[in-house]
Amino acid sequence: MSMAIRNVRIIDGLGQTIERGTLLVNGDRFVAVGGERDVRVRRGTPTVDGRGLTALPGLIDCHVHLCLGGDADVVGTIRDEEPALTLLKASRFARLTLTAGVTTVRDVGARDHQIFALKQAQSAGLVPGPRILAAGLAICMTGGHARFIGREADGPEEILRAVREQLAAGADVIKFIASGGVLTPGTSPDRPQLTQDELAAGMDEARRAGRRVAAHAHGAEGMKNAIRAGAHSIEHATLLDDEAGELMRAHGVFMVPTLSALATTAACGPTCGVPESAVTKARSMKARHEASFKQALRSGIPIAMGTDAGTPFNYHGDNAQELTRMVALGMSQMEAILSATASAAELLGIRELVGTLEPGKLADLVLVDGNPLKRIEILQDRSRIAGVMQAGRFVSGPLADSQQAAGSKQ
Ligand SMILES: [Zn+2]
Incomplete structure (x- = not known):
């Protein structure tokens, strides 16, 4: 027709x-x-x-978590909630995301492999939602950041196995945790996680299978480990230094800034319910994060839009707030739109389609x-x-x- x-x-x-x-x-x-x-x-x-x-x-959000609902204590919610309820909620979040003009998302970490069922249901036309490219479980070290939506693995061999598990379940992309994070208690964002050897073993396997690799890294050392190991994108890139920036530019590695994630957590008041450790970490990094974004923009590092939707008060359906935040930090409106369309499609490897x-x-x-x-x-x-x-x-x-x-x- x-x-x-x-x-x-x-x-x-x-x-x-x-x-x-x-x-x-x-x-x-x-x-x-x-x-x-x-x-x-x-x-x-x-x-x-x-x-x-x-x-x-149609907008493309390169960093969402459909299994998280933007509540104050997402780690606690996942711990206490039935997986089936999480899946039903994820279906609703997918619909809200689509309503906001986002026609494709990359889900970079889910509590289990049911995200692939949602992906199948969406592509079969059973439920409305954006087209989903999903990682399944994020791969992290034992005790590492994001383990509440991750597969803990240690040593190159076990990492390899963890990657193969995600591939066998249907992963379109493999997500690695290369530094501590904001939401996981007891992890420091500026500290690297997983060694470069572990990252390289896992990323090599992903590349052999023809999949893209996304690496979570706040600190510069984690970024460098991930870039040298072969990541296609650095998620957050909060505490960028000159060397990490130069490596990203030289290797054509994308920055997926997720400004909305730190901003929404940092803006949270004392009684909002977000664990205090997370608010403190977000507040202490927000200004550095914004400076890193500006540095990336100035130095020509490719930038693809991602919100980290699902993290506290960072709601599915509010995805376009990220474009406003990027423009407020110096991106032109056209550049912001390109980061959420053509550049995002390029990062995801679907440029010939969307x-x-x-x-x-x-x-x-x-x-x-x-x-x-x-x-x-x-x-x-x-x-x-x-x-x-x-x-x-x-x-x-x-x-x-x-x-x-x-x-x-x-
Ligand atoms: Zn995330």
Whole structure:
């Protein structure tokens, strides 16, 4: 089935903006994207009038945890909750994420392998949600950060086995914990975790299987270990130093800043319920994190958008807050959009499928009322999202409702 969107401002994810453009969709793909004179729309093609709206590629969040719900003590929740309840909640979080214009997520750490069931249910059309690329359990050392959503392993051989377990369960990406963290009590973010040999053994195995590797690292030493071992992205990169920055640039390693994670935890008051150790760590690192982001931006390190959604008060569906935060720290609106579309698709290795509005790509897009190149924060306003299209179908927003109504009349 064909569909056209006309009179719409198009941000194509290639750095171009077309005023009064036309998008033509056939089946699950874009077949034409261009100015109104460049795209021929056949008479009778169902058409959406995009006047006043901006179309941009469906957003991609490179760092979420669908098994966490943004409550104050996520570690305690996971400890006390039935896994089946976690899965049901994750399905709801996936729907909220989609409603916010996020059509693809990378889930970089779940409490168990049920995340792959959610991925299958979404891709089979059984539940609404973003397309999911998932890591399964994060791989960490015994007693290490993120062990509440991790597989503890020590020594190259056991790490290798842990990687193979995730691959066997269906992992699209492998996540390693290369430093301490904020939320796990007793771990120091500035201290490295797992040795470079352990990381290299695991990352080599992931690469042999053709998978990408994401490494959690706050401290510079953990980042360097992970980069030298072959990581594709450094998650957080909070305490970047010159050497780690230079290594990232030289190896083309992405920074996934997750500014929202530290900011939401650091903003938490004394009675908010977040364990005090986590608030103290987040507060002490927030300014350094922002400086590291600016350093990465200045020095040309590739940046892909990720929120760490699911961590305390960092809610699924609020994902676009990360773009506002990046713009507040000096990124242009266009750069922020690219980090959440084309660059994110490149990091995830799915650039030929999604991330730009181009003929041949899957038709994933967001239609927003207004111009996010003037005010990026409009992407956070659910009432301005006129439609979210995924693989050629409006799946959320008023346009999805009217499409459904039209379908039921036929
Ligand atoms: Zn995370």
